[in-house]
Amino acid sequence: MSLASDIDVVVIGGGIVGLSTARALSHDGRGVLVIDEGRNAGTNANAGSLHVQMQSRFLRMYPDQIGNLEYSLPLYPRAVATWQQLARDLNADFELKISGGLMVAEDAAQFAFLKEKAERERALGLDVHMLERNELMAIAPYLGEEIYGAELCVTEGKLNPLLANSALRRAVLAQGVMIATETVVSALEQRDAGYSVSTFHGEVRCKTLVLAAGAGTGALSAHLGVTIPTVAEPLHMNVTEATSPLILHLVQHAERMITLKQLGAGQVVIGGGWPARFEGPKDFPTVEPDSLIGNLSLAQHVVPRLSRLRLIRTWAGVNTTCDGQCVLGTLPGHSNAFVAVPGDAGYTLGPLVGDMTAAIIAGRDPGFDVRPFSASRFARA
Numbered sequence: 001m002s003l004a005s006d007i008d009v010v011v012i013g014g015g016i017v018g019l020s021t022a023r024a025l026s027h028d029g030r031g032v033l034v035i036d037e038g039r040n041a042g043t044n045a046n047a048g049s050l051h052v053q054m055q056s057r058f059l060r061m062y063p064d065q066i067g068n069l070e071y072s073l074p075l076y077p078r079a080v081a082t083w084q085q086l087a088r089d090l091n092a093d094f095e096l097k098i099s100g101g102l103m104v105a106e107d108a109a110q111f112a113f114l115k116e117k118a119e120r121e122r123a124l125g126l127d128v129h130m131l132e133r134n135e136l137m138a139i140a141p142y143l144g145e146e147i148y149g150a151e152l153c154v155t156e157g158k159l160n161p162l163l164a165n166s167a168l169r170r171a172v173l174a175q176g177v178m179i180a181t182e183t184v185v186s187a188l189e190q191r192d193a194g195y196s197v198s199t200f201h202g203e204v205r206c207k208t209l210v211l212a213a214g215a216g217t218g219a220l221s222a223h224l225g226v227t228i229p230t231v232a233e234p235l236h237m238n239v240t241e242a243t244s245p246l247i248l249h250l251v252q253h254a255e256r257m258i259t260l261k262q263l264g265a266g267q268v269v270i271g272g273g274w275p276a277r278f279e280g281p282k283d284f285p286t287v288e289p290d291s292l293i294g295n296l297s298l299a300q301h302v303v304p305r306l307s308r309l310r311l312i313r314t315w316a317g318v319n320t321t322c323d324g325q326c327v328l329g330t331l332p333g334h335s336n337a338f339v340a341v342p343g344d345a346g347y348t349l350g351p352l353v354g355d356m357t358a359a360i361i362a363g364r365d366p367g368f369d370v371r372p373f374s375a376s377r378f379a380r381a
């Protein structure tokens, strides 16, 4: 395959952020080529939860990042609204449902932790409520006997990422965006007024460059002299066979790593950040048997009726972690190279981050003070 040698904008990364950025740039009249080393973008590995409330997993694992998480919190309800707008714009049914998210507690101490979290979140504008067990059972009778209460976040929800990604990809292609898959970007160089992008299929030159390569962004930005400490985090997922409607909400736990939701076709998707591992010379994410068992055992504990279902598929995917905040804006020292890495729950943020990136490139207001998201914070660090 040969690549077009001169193009207006090259977006590296065809995940949710890269495709969303390409869509918005193309609406602005820019000619766009998306390059991705995979056949399908990394985003296909995710669970399709639309997160709004702070995930206790992050609060417990990275207490030093709580300030960053709180600063970014107002982005999450907007990100959900952007997904709703995207479904309307694409006229696509990707099973998007904003049916609320429950974070469950198993004892008074966990409930108190959630209550304090809810107060902080409410102060930052989130629509969250605490539910005692009797109130909780009235809306979520599928939860187990051990569940003491929960925090309800009204604007959380879920979608089917396989359907959403294909709808977005179709729309982007129909707009005239070019997508080069199975094409690794091996080097980047600033040349004349633009950039030279070296791939295994040849060189492409562009005026504007967008790094939306998830965990691969750090290695790419290093070619341009900028440090962005993106880290690849391999994570585990399970999905059960289909059953009749059982779980309405997105379900999480105050202290333990679990997310649960039911797809439109009836399968229950179970994840929550259990580790997978990298294996082989190319570091493919590989399932960790302990995670499979641990994740499913916990799921059955939270929703006992899951024990009657068979597991039909399990997989591992690569998440990106950085410092709990988006990395957005121009690359320091470059006026025509931009970075677009979402903060935590990056699939939720994806379409919004794409729109914000296109706005920044066009010189429009992205609608949020993105200065703390600048990659220059790593240079300072």
Ligand SMILES: Cc1cc2nc3c(=O)[nH]c(=O)nc-3n(C[C@H](O)[C@H](O)[C@H](O)COP(=O)(O)OP(=O)(O)OC[C@H]3O[C@@H](n4cnc5c(N)ncnc54)[C@H](O)[C@@H]3O)c2cc1C
Residues within 6 Å of the ligand: 012, 013, 014, 015, 016, 017, 018, 035, 036, 037, 038, 040, 041, 042, 043, 044, 045, 046, 047, 048, 049, 050, 051, 183, 184, 185, 186, 212, 213, 214, 215, 216, 217, 220, 233, 234, 235, 236, 237, 271, 316, 317, 318, 319, 320, 340, 341, 342, 344, 345, 346, 347, 348, 349, 350
């Ligand atoms: C198992 C799992 C479950 C998850 N569940 C959820 C969830 O339910 N809700 C949620 O909000 N988030 C979830 N996430 C997180 C979410 O998937 C990511 O934050 C999101 O996919 C990030 O999107 P992205 O477009 O920035 O990056 P990615 O989707 O990772 O895309 C980056 C792309 O860049 C390409 N690339 C990298 N380097 C190069 C290079 N040198 N040359 C060419 N291409 C390159 C990669 O091939 C990749 O396709 C989950 C993650 C995992 C792993």
